[in-house]
Amino acid sequence: xxxxxxxxxxxxxxxxxxxxxxxxxxxxxxxxxxxxxxKHGAYSRPPLSKVVLKDPAADRTLGLALDGLDVDVIRxxxxxxxxxxxxxxxxxxxxxxxxxxxxxxxxxARRLAASxxxxxxxxxxxxxxxxxxxxxADAGSAIVIGAGFLGMEVASACAxxxxxxxxxxxxxxxxxxxxxxxxxxxxxxxxxxxxxxxxATGLATLAGDPVSGVALPDGTExxxxxxxxxxxxxxxxxxxxxxxxxDRLGVGIDDACATTVPGVFAAGDVTYLRxxxxxxxxRAPFWSNAxxxxxxxxxxxxxxxxxxxxxxxxxxxxxxxxxxxxxxRLPLLGEPTTVQGNMTDGRALLxxxxxxxxxxxxxxxxxxxxxxxxxxxxxSLPPSP
Amino acid sequence: xxVSVDYARCEGHGLCAEQAxxxxxxxxxxxxxxxxxxxxxxxxxxxxxxxAVNTCPVSxxxxxx
Numbered sequence: 416x417x418x419x420x421x422x423x424x425x426x427x428x429x430x431x432x433x434x435x436x437x438x439x440x441x442x443x444x445x446x447x448x449x450x451x452x453x454k455h456g457a458y459s460r461p462p463l464s465k466v467v468l469k470d471p472a473a474d475r476t477l478g479l480a481l482d483g484l485d486v487d488v489i490r491x492x493x494x495x496x497x498x499x500x501x502x503x504x505x506x507x508x509x510x511x512x513x514x515x516x517x518x519x520x521x522x523x524a525r526r527l528a529a530s531x532x533x534x535x536x537x538x539x540x541x542x543x544x545x546x547x548x549x550x551x552a553d554a555g556s557a558i559v560i561g562a563g564f565l566g567m568e569v570a571s572a573c574a575x576x577x578x579x580x581x582x583x584x585x586x587x588x589x590x591x592x593x594x595x596x597x598x599x600x601x602x603x604x605x606x607x608x609x610x611x612x613x614x615a616t617g618l619a620t621l622a623g624d625p626v627s628g629v630a631l632p633d634g635t636e637x638x639x640x641x642x643x644x645x646x647x648x649x650x651x652x653x654x655x656x657x658x659x660x661x662d663r664l665g666v667g668i669d670d671a672c673a674t675t676v677p678g679v680f681a682a683g684d685v686t687y688l689r690x691x692x693x694x695x696x697x698r699a700p701f702w703s704n705a706x707x708x709x710x711x712x713x714x715x716x717x718x719x720x721x722x723x724x725x726x727x728x729x730x731x732x733x734x735x736x737x738x739x740x741x742x743x744r745l746p747l748l749g750e751p752t753t754v755q756g757n758m759t760d761g762r763a764l765l766x767x768x769x770x771x772x773x774x775x776x777x778x779x780x781x782x783x784x785x786x787x788x789x790x791x792x793x794x795s796l797p798p799s800p
Numbered sequence: 801x802x803v804s805v806d807y808a809r810c811e812g813h814g815l816c817a818e819q820a821x822x823x824x825x826x827x828x829x830x831x832x833x834x835x836x837x838x839x840x841x842x843x844x845x846x847x848x849x850x851x852a853v854n855t856c857p858v859s860x861x862x863x864x865x
Contacts, residue, residue: 432854436851477859479854483846483850731811731813731857784813784814785815
């Protein structure tokens with residue numbers, strides 16, 4: 416297959432900028448256009464729920480550089496795509512043609528506010544983070560809806576500032592993602608750090624207009640100065656209406672980041688991995704997947720074999736003053752296969768062996784390079800004596 | 801082109817060392833060594849160094865010039 420005459424990347428995201436960079440790394444010299452709606456340009460999101468909430472100086476360090484890449488950047492949202500004529504239309508009225516298209520428009524924060532209900536706070540963009548940081552400066556109490564990675568990071572930022580914070584979810588902190596063993600340890604640690612957890616029997620709704628609390632299904636109503644919704648994300652696919660590329664889960668891709676439409680590839684939080692006979696459709700909107708898929712989509716757009724799998728299971732979080740890094744499949748069922756160190760001290764290296772001969776390696780409060788964790792995860796480990 | 805490291809921010813993820821092994825290395829305790837600290841990055845390492853700056857998940861790396 417010959418290289419395409421032009422490549423268009425839509426979405427100035429981590430996946431989108433990684434794809435652009437990888438197109439050039441692979442030696443593609445044809446025209447590359449990047450359409451992005453972010454007025455700040457591309458930036459790194461993981462720090463938004465961590466250092467950015469503590470330190471305004473961090474705002475200036477987030478940019479993802481596109482220097483030296485010879486890319487035509489259009490800072491206007493994509494509003495429509497025509498995959499037959501191979502064009503994308505932007506909000507400022509431009510029509511951009513392509514031979515290969517990489518969709519990397521990411522996701523919006525999921526919102527819970529009722530129609531017309533004001534004052535919902537979410538955390539997805541740099542502007543969201545700045546607003547939340549300003550609210551943290553004078554909040555006397557806080558509620559976080561959602562006990563996933565993002566919710567626990569926001570709760571940790573509240574507790575670190577001495578703001579009493581309550582986290583509400585139907586499952587215990589990080590239980591859906593990490594399993595019972597780590598969830599128990601983290602829940603205990605979070606409580607000692609000043610994070611109260613309330614387990615709801617069903618979906619919480621926002622109370623007040625502007626929002627001033629949450630209503631739980633059992634009739635309990637909690638109020639706070641600050642209420643933050645951390646209830647997941649919704650893929651940005653509105654601009655793909657009529658193309659057949661997207662459904663409720665986002666843009667379906669295979670291991671090569673190919674969609675069901677010829678010449679169209681996708682990467683990052685906008686995607687889900689299409690199921691096959693062996694497994695169901697699966698969204699995996701994680702940072703490491705955005706990087707892996709950005710590279711894979713670039714290779715596929717050029718007709719080259721993918722550089723590696725379109726999925727890269729590396730996760731990390733900062734919760735209750737502790738950094739947790741994980742390489743390998745999730746969730747982690749049952750007790751760990753091996754444990755070095757002590758979880759109570761917040762310094763431990765844990766592994767879970769899987770039947771397929773791989774493992775999941777967890778550095779719990781321990782400095783460990785990802786390469787060392789990857790090496791551990793690639794092997795099946797004997798149970799500790 | 802020079803690249804700086806904010807060591808206070810570095811969490812030892814080690815993705816820079818995967819991207820640009822000729823520029824960054826990590827020891828077993830995830831302590832980072834920058835082989836061209838304060839110096840010009842040689843031409844053959846520039847593309848990899850830019851990729852390393854972009855893949856740092858805590859934005860601890862900066863292109864200075």
